[in-house]
Amino acid sequence: MLLNRDGSGSRWRIRPDGPAKVTGQLSYLTDMTAEGMLYGLVLRSEHPHARIVSIDTEAAKQAPGVRAVLTYLDVPGLNAFGIAHPDQPVLCEDRVRYVGDAVATVAADSLEEAEYAITLIHVDYELLPVVDDAEAALAPDTVQLHDKGNLLHHTGYSKGSLAEGFPQCVHIVEETYYTPRQMHTYMETEGGLFIPGEDGRLTVYAPTQHGFMDRMQLSRILDMPQQQIRIVSSPIGGSFGGKDELNVQPYGALLALRTGMPVKFHNSRWESVRAGLKRHPMKITMKTGTNAEGKLIAHQVRIVADTGPYSTLGAEVLNFAVEHVIGPYVYEHLDVNGYSAFTNNGMSGEFRGFGGNQAIFALEGQLDRLAELHGMDSWTFRKLNMRQLGDAGPFNQPIAQTDGAEQVWNVIAGSDLWKTKDAVPAVNAPPWIKTGVGAAFTMHGAGLGVGIPDPAGGRLQLAKDGKIEAVFGYEEFGQGLIASLELMLIEQFGFAGGDIRIIIGDTDVVPDSGSTTASRATAMMWKSLQRMRAPFEEAILGRAAQSLNVAADQLRLGEGGVMRKDSEVMVISYEQLAQLDGEPIKYETSFHFPTSPVERVGAHFMYTYSAVAVKVEVNTLTGRVNVLNQLHAVAAGPVVNPQGFLGQIEGGSSMALGFTLTEDAVMDKGYYMTRNLDTYLVPTIADQRGEVEVVAIEQLPEGDTYGPRGIGEVGSVTLAPAIASAIRAATGKWVTKLPVEPSFLQEQPAFLQKAVE
Known part of the structure; x- marks a missing residue:
């Protein structure tokens, strides 16, 4: 499905909560x-x-x-x-x-x-004394902020032997990447x-x-x-996690x-x-090597995360980062170590992408550098090293198998945008304006992972006034959850929008469906409805059949009430059905988010695959970067809510744009230098003036029972390395630190240098 801004190729509906939000009538x-x-x-x-x-x-x-x-x-x-x-x-x-x-x-x-x-x-x-550097916090002679020391969490993963692997490599890239303390700015x-x-x-x-x-x-x-x-x-x-x-x-x-x-x-x-919480600043040091054919042989990673003064979910964020610095590629020898350190800086914690943004920026940077050393097209280089259908996950854990990796790779490889990467610059372009095309790729885990309580479930019930109530313990914070749930009920059951009442976010009346986080809510609502559909439909049709003295298999659910099968004739409305004698009609389900049968804490089972290509324009006089075009290919299974899908990817990319180019809650000796939005630069709609094309790949393997994958985060995790790759193509400079400092990209044009001389 191709999702453009005009909504072509999809059915568009007014969001149930949309009018109240855009008119300011909704009370938060x-x-x-x-x-x-x-x-x-x-x-x-x-x-x-x-x-x-x-x-x-x-x-x-x-x-x-x-x-x-x-x-x-x-x-x-x-x-x-x-x-x-x-x-x-x-x-x-x-x-x-x-x-x-x-x-x-x-x-x-x-x-x-x-x-x-x-x-x-x-x-x-x-x-x-103030401890304001995460690396320094881990030194044994540093002031200890807690009785247990300054190390919140250490985790790692290894296989093979680096001592055996690196000597086999003909090309080795060693680099350190730095990512910022980003604010949620809700x-x-x-x-x-x-x-x-x-x-x-x-x-x-x-x-x-x-x-x-x-x-x-x-x-x-x-x-x-x-x-x-x-x-x-x-x-x-x-919210975005904050x-x-x-x-x-x-x-x-x-x-x-x-x-x-x-x-x-x-x-x-x-x-x-x-x-408030911020995105964890991270220092990620990588050493990665390949053989003569360009196959990845050895990969060594050290992550140091600044978690601030207290834990919140710093350990869990680090677990996610360790998984995603391994990512969608295969290595013979691997050694990853992550450290989350307590400091006297601001609180770090949950943030859209959950450590994936930092990890993928670094990993994709390594892939670009190695491809260049081989003189190989960077996208071809990724295909050479990509996990294939049937392969295990980053921790060698069983995962839900899809063709998503190859599908998103193919979209970028065949796109007009990627084909322009070697185009000759326009003759009339000012010499200080340089353009480049870059791309990046990821597999992003959904759910909380192995070993972390991750309940799911919901309830369907026929209310006394005839409304079909869908009751879930989730929250609506702008992501379009209510609209998605309404669409699922319409498409799976045949209800009309007016038949439905959605009840969420009230512990007195909803079941515990788990956290509205980790790209899990839509997938778990879909799965819950799948589990409840047959018994709920059977109860409704059974009650109607009994009252009408007809066979239940001659009836079906429809808009406004129960219909005769294969016709549009309503035989009893839901309101009339609710007035009949009998036990209340309701069905509840509870289960656990799917996980791998392994003991590795945090390992994921379900992944969304995404690839992004961008074209950027760099003004080397000012050092400013404009993103002219974006192409997002997302393999996440069936699109439940086309508007919401597009909104999530576009919104996530806007957040990633800030992460890459402008946003950093600067601290000095434990004090915030950035105190308000007058000095903290969040991208506006003017910064998103380029075209954003989203290609949604909906096909899942035959027999897949897991349904839609989450896309709430994946739009935010892959843009940064794609922009960094495009900057390299435009200027010849490798980006290692985010946000990109304009001074790093500034240079004096030759004609100005001659004038000075």
Whole structure:
């Protein structure tokens, strides 16, 4: 299927949540208010590393309008959070480890009164040495940030022997690649509304990608049963992984329960910058060698990731990066080691691509350099070394087999864009404008991988008003989940859009479908509907057949109600069916995201394959790069939602454009130099002015039961190395550090040099 901006080749529908979003009528969770609500703020550390000598809150407690001032002494349960490794203090007791660390929290009648109260809290600090470099953090004589040291996680994978492999190589490339601390920059910053109930329950309206995980963590912090906490987690104004972890939820919950009043939080952009998660900066050193025929023989990798002061999912991100620096290629000898280090820099954590962006930039850079040494077309070189149908995965694990790798390779190889890579520059082009074409390739794992709890499932039910309710524990944060689910129900069951009610993101009413992350939600909704379709359809048709005194096999589901088979005659509406006597019609399914039968933690079973070709224009006077054309080939199985598919790939590529060319949350000695969006350059629509063509490959092998693969991340992971390859073609310069510094590409044209001389 070819998906262009005009939607040709596909059926287009108005998104169910679209009109409210584009008109501004939709209320996001941070838009919510409650009568008599208080305003909450957090006092955060001014220092990247210090010992807390004392905290004095008396003046703040006496300030006008203040209803509560809390410190670590007021946390009734576990004073820590973190999805997998709860080591981040809710409120710091004796030490702060970054400039966003929370020390106290305040609730007041107005935001201005809360802001004033925060200034009255006096914290006496004893400054400590700052660890601001991940590599240095691993040295044995460095200040230790945690009792267990500065190493969060070490993982690796090896096969064969490098000592045997490298001597066989005729070409060896050694290079170190650096990637930036990228911000999620969602339009809706972190926040929420926290409402205590008269029955002792707490209702939390706050953006998150996993309401049940938030509930579990808050239960530990508040020392109250999970069933006493309700999390409403949708709709969300953007997340990209950044709201997968707790942020303001502990403070809003503590203050609401202490005061017995609703409390609202909504971070300013600066508060979001200093306290929120970022993409892990990584230093990736590679040594890769080939034989005379160009076959990869030996591959050695060392990854050092800056995870910041606390764990969150830093270990899991590193696991993913280790898998993806091996990637879609085959080697005889392999040795990969990854290290995630604690530092006093800002928090690193979950981000779209989950370590794949960094890994693929480095790996594809190696492939381009080796191809050039062989004097071989870089795309032909990739085909020579690519995993074939039937091959195992990067960790030698069994994987779901598809032809995706070759399919996306063929799209690029046969494209007009790739065929122009050797074209002669236009005669009338200014000498300082240079163009080049480059391409890159990847296989990107979906789901959380082996050894990590990854539940899935959902529920279908006929409501009393006749609506077909699809109930899932997922969240809508702009990715088009609601639209995709509606389309699946229409196409698989034959319902009309008006027959359907979608219920998501409310722990009181939805099953635990797992996290809305890791490119898993669409695939798991599809699989859930496949599992529920037959029994749910049987129950509906059976009830209708009984009431009409006809055989069930003479009926079918249709728009608005049950139809006679092979006709458009409705015999009973869903509303009428819902009024009949009998047990409620509903069916629920639960299962685990598919994984490989191996013990390797994090190993993936399902992959999406993607290849990207780009044409860039480099202005060597200014050093600026413009991406003129993009071609994305994506093999992910059947396209559920054409609009959503295109939006995900285009949106992901825009995020990747920033990762490659402009975005870096710069830090110096543990302090953010980039404090707001006036100095943090996010690509706008003007930067996406070139053509973006998306080719969706929908074919899956006969008998494949896994359905659509996830595409929420794959549009963001392959663009950077493709642009770097095109820059090489245009300027002859190898990019090793992102974002690309304009000064690196600047050069003085010959005619100007002669004028100077």
